[in-house]
Amino acid sequence: MIRLFAAFLLLCSWLVSANSLAQVGPPLPGHPAAPGAVADKVELLPGADSLVGMTVPGQVVRKIYNNVRFRQKGVLMFCDLAIQNATTNVIEAYGHVKIIQGDTITVQGDTMFYYGNVRQANMRGHVSMRDRKMTLTTAQLDYDMLSGIAHYPTPGRIVDKENILTSREGYYDTRSKLFTFRQNVRLVNPKGTLVADSLLYNSLTRMAIFQGPTRITNKDGVLTAIEGQYNTTTGISNFQRRATVETPKYRLTGDSLYYDNVTELGIAKGNVIMVAKDRQAVILGDHVRYNGKAGISRVTGHPVAKSLANETTKDTLFLRADTLFSFDNKLTNTRRLLGQKNVFIYKSDLQSKCDSLIYDTADSTIYFYKKPIVWSQNKYQMEADSMRAVMKNNKIHTLFLKTKSFVISLDTLKNYNQIKGRTVTAYFATKIVSTTVTGADLPVSTTTAAGTAPRSVSSVATKLPIKRVLIPKGEAPVSTTVLHQEQTVLDRVLVEGNGQSLYYAVDEKNKLIGLNHVESSRMNIEFNDNKVGKIRFYGHPDSQLIPPKELTPEVQQLDGFRWREVEKPTKNQVLWLEKPPAEQPVIRKPLKNKGTVKPLAQKLVQKTIN
DSSP, X not given: OHHHHHHHHHHHHGGGGGGGGTTOBOOOTTOOOOTTOOOOOOEEOSOOSEXXXXXXXXXXXXXXXXXXXXXXXXXEEEEEXXXXXXXXXXXXXXXXXXXXXXXXXXXXXXXXXEETTTTEEEEEEEEEEEOSSOEEEEEEEEEETTTTEEEEOSOEEEEOSSOEEEESXXXXXXXXXXXXXXXXXXXXXXXXXXXXXXXXXXXXXXXXXXXXXXXXXXXXXXXXXXXXXXXXXXXXXXXXXXXXXXXXXXXXXXXXXXXXXXXXXXXXXEEEEEEETTTTEEEEEEEEEEETTTTEEEEESSOEEEXXXXXXXXXXXXXXXXXXXXXXXXXXXXXXXXEEEEEEEEETTEEEEEEEEEEETTTTEEEEEXXXXXXXXXXXXXXXSEEEEEEETTEEEEEEEEEEEEEEEEOTTSOEEEEEEEEEEEEEEEEEEEEEEOTTOOEEEEEEOTTTOOSSOOGGGGGOOOEEOOOOTTSOOXXXXXXXXXXXXXXXXXXXXXEEEEEEEEOTTSOEEEEEEEEEEEEXXXXXXXXXXXXXXXXXXXXXXXXXXXXXXXXXSOTTOOOOGGGSOOHHHHTTSSOOOOOOOXXXXXXXXXXXXXXXXTTTOEEEXX
């Protein structure tokens, strides 16, 4: 993006050298001499082959042939044939017409009508205007020497050492030093191409002004806008009315775009959209500030980051915060995304909220700070003072919870299995879930593919072939299909320090045996189909098994338990379309003496002493 603006500076800088065109302008027919002023007569210089007088009542008219030369106020005019009206001070010139003004400007054409009283030359035919640095060619040029304005009302072409500019119409005001190019403006040089509806350039202020649709193209990308200004001295550009900068990797759009080529500072305002094509990511906001030298972007005003997490399912991760920062590492070509204050995340299988967040693309790690909470698969809730999530194939792989860690798992019986401790490490596995649907696309049964999915499965597994189910004879033929989908599930939890667990033990028939309450300095808990499987306790665990008939609400919750599903962000909330709910208050349980400690069933708990 920076190089695109820099190349734009080179596209415009050629106009700075155009001051030498300062002697030309649009025709003002009938423009009279100043009242009381005596117009300078056009002087016929000697050297013509012949002069023939013409009879015109009340006027002196003569026709001059070959090697014709005129002079007026230091301007020399040449032609093959001239008809001079000495009374009205008007000349018609034909054949190899040329005007020389000083030692810089030369104008040539097939025909010229020169009005000496107002010092205006209207050149027709194959017109060219040359100075020391550029050449203008057109079919018609009107040159008013009194007003200092040149005008070509027909398509014109300006060529210098590196640039070619064409337009449908053009003006130059020698007094205000303002160039005006209108309709089908096209500027081409080795650095790129500019196409605009109109282009104004002031050689005193060095300011280029664009009006109407404008498009700038070079090797780095394309800039499009409806209106804008560019200062060729300061290198500052300002585009309005929905401007866009697009490169092979990025696209930036805003109601207005500001860029300082020297400081590499860019500002976009109003419905800003930044797209990282290679990362399939989008950042939205009302205001974006970009520091090119530092590689830092700041987004404010309803900022949202969107990233495509799965190309097959088109699942997208949405992130919002009061302020978003992006830090580019030019050495490693990686990026860090920082969300500051009121961070919310939404993905179909993962939601989260926290005070601040850092996402490092170098190692696909997300850092959550200040009371973060994460929900996964509508079954798990995890919170702590801080968290670190390691992603793999755009799915959560490992979650590290530090200080006041609390994990809640909702099992198939709608019971809340709970784990808390000083630090908790949660390991997730991606498994293949098979869903059988009928021809009406109604789900019939859902089972986990046993023995077919290891604890870590590549995302390619979503492309497994579809299996057809055979229908026995005698039954109505129904089209039945088995679909395979990926699902990320909690696989294992490791607790370090002040560990507590509260989980519901069930038998092989999924019947409740009782509620296990265990305290241990270290524990390792494995999950199977969202239910607690094997458990290992280390050190000297303190355990209690509560039979189903003795269960009360007080014993079914660890201290600090809060099932905060109502706070889980929705997609509309993350997109600023709805207001997120407030955080639920913490309810502390009163301290109570524990009941009789009963031994845990050996098949449910394995005790290991270090």
